[in-house]
Amino acid sequence: MLKLILFLFTPFFSNAQGYTSYFTGNTTNITTNPEFGVCLMGGASENDEAMKWLLQKANGGDVVVLRSSGSNGYNNYLYSELGISVNSVETLVITSVAGAINPYVLDKVANAEMIWFAGGDQWNYVSFFKDNALEDLLNQHINVKNAPIGGTSAGMAILGGKYFNAQNGSVTSAQAMNNPYHPNVTLGYDDFLIVPFLEDVITDTHYDNPDRRGRQSTFIARLKNDFNFDVKGVAANEYVAICIDVNGKARVFGDFPAYQEFAFFVQVNCSNPNPIENIQIGQPLTWNFNGQALKVYKVPGTMNGNNFFDLSNWENGLNSGGTWEHWSVNNGVFASVPGTPIDCSLTANNFEISNFQVVPNPFLTNFSVNGITSAQISLFDMQGRLVFQKQITNQEIIETNLLQSGIYTIQIQEENKIQTKKIIKN
Known part of the structure; x- marks a missing residue:
């Protein structure tokens, strides 16, 4: 006699072992051929079209949602509400390192065709998932299986090779710009997730609420000053999603022009060979270079995701659908003005790389x-x-x-x- 194999919101509690499971779908695991894709969401409600884009790359397989708080809010949404067929959706709420390396959790992640990081506190993700077997499986999912992955808010924050880890809590733009070495400016680099096209990127979310342009500029300044890293920034307003395909094309989804919804692609002005004017402990940041310290491509997110930025070719600024801006910080005050396209092709200092690649x-x-x-x-x-x-x-x-x-x-x-x-x- 056939047994019913469809379970909706079946919770399995293992709090003593540091995780709780919420399962929806077919309990028999299947193996499909997923496609590479990365989806970065700005932290408010999910963009349906972007999530459909990511789900399709799971090719009907099993979806695992990782989070450190909350419950089953994604299960029905991903399993049935978007109209993309998948075998199952399982949310794993992980509350400790023990939960992260539990054999059940590792097995589910190893067999997932898509992984999604919910919002929350990125320090939990870093302290629970980093430097253990779960980190290894996540990197294998991305780079060996070439399977889709994404996240929103804290889940987007951890997907850059460089990242704000929030070890001491969040930090505002004003706090960061007025003291680049504020105790809450805690950064990680090259030691967690390895995501193609994001290895030298630091991400930021909720970009418009509150305004986080100043703090991300400070993060980039710190990484440039402290380690001489050539770091770039990718950021999204709250209701915006950025979907990156296998060629590095980053499509931007949102509801522009009905709402002012943008993604931002930030890079150091390559025509500036000079150090940051003032970046010291306890002093306001000045990174000015005649108001052009950073060059930024601002892309409006649309329902069909037609506008994009090419992450495979930052130096020549290949782009479509956006506008250029110049950003700077002068004595702790952020400024943005209309800008011109970047072209590093003839810039000698562009080839003077001190950190290895x-x-x-x-x-x-x-x-x-x-x-x-x-x-x-x-x-x-x-x-x-x-x-x-x-x-x-x-x-x-x-x-x-x-x-x-x-x-x-x-x-x-x-x-x-x-x-x-x-x-x-x-």
């Missing part, structure tokens, strides 16, 4: 390291074992045919300077 990442059989002169390269697997070591020069091709597919830590030692990043072999 692995190209490509993810890679298939070989890669090179840019931004070094001569350095010792070491590769470690996820168990911390040294699997490769060699002295290399800038852009030298490194063959990796003997390495298995997976996630590795690359360490670059150049003179007395040691830097690390995570890389993916497909």
Whole structure:
């Protein structure tokens, strides 16, 4: 006799183990062929068209929602209300590291065709999910399975290679600009999720409520000043979604012109070789460069997502449907004026990269390291074992045919300077 296999909002409580499950759909797992896609949402109600775009990439498979508070609010919405067929939707409310690495949770994440991070507190996500087996599975989902992933609010905040971790709570634009080293300006970099096209990006959400342009500008200034990182920003107003495809085309969904709904793509003005004018502990930030410290492409979000920015080619500013702005901060006061397109193609300082870059990442059989002169390269697997070591020069091709597919830590030692990043072999 056939058993009924459709369960709606079936909760499984395992609070002692740090998680609660809410399940909707077919309890028999299926395996489909998902497609790569990333969806970043600004933090208010979800944009239906953008979520449909992401769900379609699961190809009818199983969806897992990860959150650290709340309950089953996504289950019916993703399973039946959007009209995109999926096998199941399971929300896992994870409240500790023990919950994150519970075998049940790891199994569900390993078998998911789509993962969605809800809003909440990104410090919970960082402290519960980072540096453990769940982090490994999330990176495998993105870079080995090439499956869709996305998040809203705190869930969007953790998807950049550089990120505001909110360890000490949130921070306002005024607080950040008036003291770039405010205790609440807590940043992480290159040590959590590896998302194609977002490795050198810091994201921000709820961009219009409150105005967060100043704080994201400060985040970028801190990362530039402290580590000489060439960091870019991707941000969304509350009701806006940014959907990134396999080619790096970032389509922007919203309800413009009925509402002022925009996404922002922020980068340091490459024609400015000079350091930030004033960035010190306890002093207001000044990053001015004649009012053009940052160049920003502002894209209105529409119902069909026709407007976009090309994340594969920031330097030449390939774009469609938006307008350019210049941003600056002068003595802790933010300013925005109409701007001109960026063109770094003839800028000499654009090639003076002090922090190393692995190209490509993810890679298939070989890669090179840019931004070094001569350095010792070491590769470690996820168990911390040294699997490769060699002295290399800038852009030298490194063959990796003997390495298995997976996630590795690359360490670059150049003179007395040691830097690390995570890389993916497909």
